[in-house]
Amino acid sequence: MKLSDAIIRLLVEENVDTLFTLMAEDVMGITATARADWADDLSVVDARHEQLAMAMADGYARTHDDIGVCVVGRGPAIAQTGTALGTANVYGSKLLVITGETPTTTLGGLKYFDQETFLGPVTEDVLSVRDEDALLPVFRDAFRRLRRDRGPIVVQVPWNLMDAETDLDVDWETELFGTDAVDDAARRRPDAEKVTAAVDRYLESDASTPPVILAGRGAVASGAKPAIERLAERTSALLATSLQARGYFSDHPFSIGFPGTFGSNLANEYVTNAAFVLAVGCSLNNHTTDVGRLVDEATVVHVTDEPAHLERYTPVDLAVVGDARETVAAIDAELDEMGMDFSGTFWTENTERRLADAEPWGDATFVDTPGRMDPRELMVELDARLPDERLVVTDAGHFMNWVIDGITVDHPDDYMWTLDFGAIGIGFPMGIGAAWQEDERTPVTFVGDAGFLMSLQALDTAVQQWIPSVTVVVNDDALGSEYHQLKNRNLNASAAVAETPDLAALARDFGAEAHTITSVADLDAVDLSTRPSGPVVLDCKIDRDVKHRFYESDHMN
Numbered sequence: 001m002k003l004s005d006a007i008i009r010l011l012v013e014e015n016v017d018t019l020f021t022l023m024a025e026d027v028m029g030i031t032a033t034a035r036a037d038w039a040d041d042l043s044v045v046d047a048r049h050e051q052l053a054m055a056m057a058d059g060y061a062r063t064h065d066d067i068g069v070c071v072v073g074r075g076p077a078i079a080q081t082g083t084a085l086g087t088a089n090v091y092g093s094k095l096l097v098i099t100g101e102t103p104t105t106t107l108g109g110l111k112y113f114d115q116e117t118f119l120g121p122v123t124e125d126v127l128s129v130r131d132e133d134a135l136l137p138v139f140r141d142a143f144r145r146l147r148r149d150r151g152p153i154v155v156q157v158p159w160n161l162m163d164a165e166t167d168l169d170v171d172w173e174t175e176l177f178g179t180d181a182v183d184d185a186a187r188r189r190p191d192a193e194k195v196t197a198a199v200d201r202y203l204e205s206d207a208s209t210p211p212v213i214l215a216g217r218g219a220v221a222s223g224a225k226p227a228i229e230r231l232a233e234r235t236s237a238l239l240a241t242s243l244q245a246r247g248y249f250s251d252h253p254f255s256i257g258f259p260g261t262f263g264s265n266l267a268n269e270y271v272t273n274a275a276f277v278l279a280v281g282c283s284l285n286n287h288t289t290d291v292g293r294l295v296d297e298a299t300v301v302h303v304t305d306e307p308a309h310l311e312r313y314t315p316v317d318l319a320v321v322g323d324a325r326e327t328v329a330a331i332d333a334e335l336d337e338m339g340m341d342f343s344g345t346f347w348t349e350n351t352e353r354r355l356a357d358a359e360p361w362g363d364a365t366f367v368d369t370p371g372r373m374d375p376r377e378l379m380v381e382l383d384a385r386l387p388d389e390r391l392v393v394t395d396a397g398h399f400m401n402w403v404i405d406g407i408t409v410d411h412p413d414d415y416m417w418t419l420d421f422g423a424i425g426i427g428f429p430m431g432i433g434a435a436w437q438e439d440e441r442t443p444v445t446f447v448g449d450a451g452f453l454m455s456l457q458a459l460d461t462a463v464q465q466w467i468p469s470v471t472v473v474v475n476d477d478a479l480g481s482e483y484h485q486l487k488n489r490n491l492n493a494s495a496a497v498a499e500t501p502d503l504a505a506l507a508r509d510f511g512a513e514a515h516t517i518t519s520v521a522d523l524d525a526v527d528l529s530t531r532p533s534g535p536v537v538l539d540c541k542i543d544r545d546v547k548h549r550f551y552e553s554d555h556m557n
Contacts, residue, residue, distance in 0.1 A: 058093045240271060395448060
């Protein structure tokens with residue numbers, strides 16, 4: 001068999017069911033053979049650009065914490081993926097990239113460049129298959145590491161080896177494939193002295209204000225919610241999350257939402273006033289703490305099973321390395337043994353009522369602009385009309401803040417943040433990849449007009465594969481973030497105005513269902529209550545001069 005055939009067989013044995021790709025001469029044997037001979041086992045999703053293929057694979061991987069596989073060519077092809085790879089790398093996506101490589105015996109050449117040096121900063125690792133004997137060990141290593149740790153990992157195969165006949169003789173039934181992730185027994189147990197120190201810090205803090213327990217993605221992955229809620233009841237703590245864990249306590253009456261630069265004023269108020277903050281399974285990055293301002297006066301105990309996160313962004317009073325669930329349960333058990341129970345101290349009817357009645361934009365009056373919607377009103381209407389079972393993906397830009405404020409999710413797994421690398425135009429293809437993976441929830445991707453046009457070709461993939469999804473283009477005919485920053489600095493804001501073409505017409509030309517939205521009446525004409533049968537695009541015209549409070553903050557002035 002050819003080496004490319006062996007790669008396909010290997011992927012199938014590792015339970016890969018989808019390849020995202022843009023065909024190139026050095027990897028076309030993989031995609032062509034997969035279509036011809038492995039159609040019952042592997043789906044091949046063609047993108048119109050390598051960056052889009054990479055972002056789709058990333059979105060696929062994040063949706064169910066699975067391994068996403070992208071197959072692209074060497075040289076200029078892999079170079080095209082830099083921003084998508086950088087985004088996946090910051091997040092740590094379980095992304096396997098298979099690419100060609102110029103043979104070591106070939107110097108120069110039309111597509112030659114030092115791609116391993118290029119890939120180093122934007123990936124977790126780069127592995128190379130130099131001969132047929134290295135194929136199985138390299139791929140086995142890549143899959144083990146992706147399941148147990150983080151990615152992306154790139155595997156390079158010289159293009160002359162890819163189509164070479166091989167004598168590889170493998171007993172596929174007995175080879176070690178289907179490698180499992182680390183099991184529950186491998187969780188890190190916190191040091192007992194550190195647990196005692198955390199209890200002491202809590203008991204020594206000012207008891208006149210409600211403490212806050214702040215949970216992040218690590219808490220979600222650990223299944224720490226019941227333990228956190230038990231500890232919160234014992235300490236009468238308010239529950240908060242990082243942005244990427246938003247929705248984790250959405251059903252709890254004493255949840256304040258998420259604080260930080262993108263957070264609500266209410267959540268920021270409670271965290272700022274807290275004398276004690278227990279941060280669990282989060283990185284305490286600058287977004288979460290507003291560059292440390294929110295927790296500057298508090299006693300902060302930081303629990304994480306990723307030591308690299310400890311004081312990486314924010315100084316803390318005590319750092320505890322340990323699994324979120326086990327550490328929180330240990331703190332609760334020690335307080336119980338001491339007979340400490342402060343339940344009801346701050347969990348009052350007044351606080352519960354205040355949290356229930358809170359609105360993200362306070363008592364602001366919606367602006368009435370002919371032919372445009374106030375973005376806040378747009379979010380209120382969409383939140384009410386979209387199915388409750390939804391997977392929300394956001395691209396980056398000024399509009400993103402309105403989405404975070406107004407579009408609710410029931411669980412962190414229902415929300416995908418794509419701003420890891422600060423890029424726009426990545427969210428739309430990631431949403432398409434997520435939608436390919438999603439069978440039950442309605443995938444809804446929010447993107448600005450600039451980001452949509454940057455990645456418009458992804459719509460062709462959505463139509464060709466007929467992927468059920470809703471794409472909401474929040475269209476201000478401008479580069480919204482730059483527009484408001486220019487205004488803040490008394491510079492020429494019209495430089496950021498860029499009138500878009502008729503996006504609904506463009507989407508229909510691609511073959512998607514599309515609607516132009518300028519009012520509530522336009523929304524009334526569209527049925528958004530159920531999962532669509534294919535791609536739907538809403539070109540929502542908004543008033544660009546409605547400025548989010550984030551752009552009044554120190555970060556944007």
